[in-house]
Amino acid sequence: MSADGNHYAAVNHWMLSTRPDDAGCGALVGRPLKEADVEPGLPISVEAVTWHSPESRPRHFRINHGSAAAPLPQPAHDVLTRAVTREVPPGRCAVPRGHRP
Structure with a gap:
């Protein structure tokens, strides 16, 4: 726990020591993305961050x-532009708001 009382998240990491084909890469990357609840369908230029607070619902x-x-x-x-x-x-x-479950 940090000095301000926030908890650190559990971290998982994966390592790969080969070059899989496209299907193998999709299968390998698909699992940790699903486990991390990464949102499908966003362009590569978009960073998705979910902020959790005990006082309110999560903010996505x-x-x-990108340009x-x-x-x-x-x-x-x-929420920003209303x-x-x-x-x-x-x-x-x-x-x-209401974008993610």
């Missing part, structure tokens, strides 16, 4: 590091 941040707008898998109410959004603008962040 979507940060677009083009990045579509969300489904429309959602953005409007329904279907994408994250380039260089911007969205906090879609």
Whole structure:
């Protein structure tokens, strides 16, 4: 536990010492992504972060590091703009409510 009372998350890591084909890579990477509850369907330029707080529901941040707008898998109410959004603008962040279970 840190000095401010926050708990550190358990960490799992995987190592690979070969070069699998595309199917093998998909099978290998699919399992830890599913176990980590990584959201499918986001572009590679979008960073997905979930913040948990005991005082409120989880917040799902979507940060677009790309130079083009990045579509969300489904429309959602953005807590930051207070409007329904279907994408994250380039260089911007969205906090879609109800976007993830």
